Amino acid sequence: MDGQVTEALHRFCRGAQSWDRDLLISALSTDAELDPRAATVAWSARAPRLIGRDAIVDILLGIFHSRVRTTHAITESAVVVDGPRADLRALLDIRHRLLADNSVGADLTYRCTTELVNADSRWVLRRIGVETVRYRGDPAEIYCRAPVARPARHTE
Numbered sequence: 001m002d003g004q005v006t007e008a009l010h011r012f013c014r015g016a017q018s019w020d021r022d023l024l025i026s027a028l029s030t031d032a033e034l035d036p037r038a039a040t041v042a043w044s045a046r047a048p049r050l051i052g053r054d055a056i057v058d059i060l061l062g063i064f065h066s067r068v069r070t071t072h073a074i075t076e077s078a079v080v081v082d083g084p085r086a087d088l089r090a091l092l093d094i095r096h097r098l099l100a101d102n103s104v105g106a107d108l109t110y111r112c113t114t115e116l117v118n119a120d121s122r123w124v125l126r127r128i129g130v131e132t133v134r135y136r137g138d139p140a141e142i143y144c145r146a147p148v149a150r151p152a153r154h155t156e
Helices: 002-018 021-027 037-041 053-064 139-143
Strands: 028-035 068-082 085-098 105-119 122-137
Touching (some): 002 053
Antiparallel strands (some): 085 105
16 A cells, blocks of 8 residues: 555656656546655745646646756655555755756755645545755745746647
8 A cells, every 4th residue: 555655656756857748647646735844945046835736737847847857855754644645754855957958957856745645545645844954055946946838738
């Protein structure tokens, strides 16, 4: 069961690093929330809480797509399952590099706290909170200086 729960966070990370809209969507509930506020304070930036799966996916792809190469490692995960919901705590080691200039980037370790729900026999992230444990480089260059344009939404 723990592996099925952590798989949702893996899908989320793989979707962000591969710019894969469908993979990101598969990891999030429709009412998902991503709260990066505690993370950005560590490097003197401010970010809003993101609400809704589509908003989260659009913003992440707007930051990373065709602009940033990213890798993730998830460690020290702990899962508590309570019926149709679960809590997952983990450390995320993230490495970002600008495609245009590989010397510009950020290496971050986040403490990630998530709440998940079981939807259609698959765990999805409902709430994601991140707090910066340590960082090196310039996270603001990655997150705060992204172009405003967002990738076009796919409609089905």
